[in-house]
Amino acid sequence: MKKILLALIATMALANADVTNVVASKAFLGKNIKIIDVRTSGEWASTGVIKGAYTIMFFDERGEAKEAAFRAKLNKIIKKNEKFAIICRTGARTGAIAKILDNDYDIINLQGGMVRLMQEGYKPVPYKR
Structure with a gap:
């Protein structure tokens, strides 16, 4: 009985998932969708950020x-x-974060992250505190 109940709960959780996985690309950045950069402040300072993105750390420096x-x-x-x-x-982090937040938000997970964007030629803007 417990196994059936757990399977039912897992199925319901998946049905409520609001996560879309999209490869990070310059083309995606042209859409009118807010982007949340979840990296650390050290990463923002090191590489820069997407112009107009909101910077909110999910994991701290540790x-x-x-x-x-x-x-x-x-x-x-x-x-x-x-x-x-x-x-x-x-x-990698956004994949984990999306699983944590999926029942409460309608999330697009940008796969490949900033590394993929920069390999495609995207030039981030400097991070301003």
């Missing part, structure tokens, strides 16, 4: 998740039911 603080900042930027994109360095 790799610890700061979900409550992230959600509080995100909710000031994103309206209820608004689709938005998240990006990190390679897409």
Whole structure:
């Protein structure tokens, strides 16, 4: 009985998932969708950021998740039911973050991250604190 209940819960969770995976590209940046850069401040300073992106760390410099603080900042930027994109360095962190947030937000996970964008020739703008 427990296995059936767990399978049912897992199925319902997947049905509620609002995550779209899209390869990070310069073409995507032309869409009118807010982008949240979840990298660390050190990464933003090192490579720069996407012009117009919002910078909100999900994991701190030690790799610890700061979900409550992230959600509080995100909710000031994103309206209820608004689709938005998240990006990190390679897409690994955003894949994990999307799984954590998928039931509450309509997320586009930019796979390949900033590394992919820069390989395509995108020039980030300097990060300003």
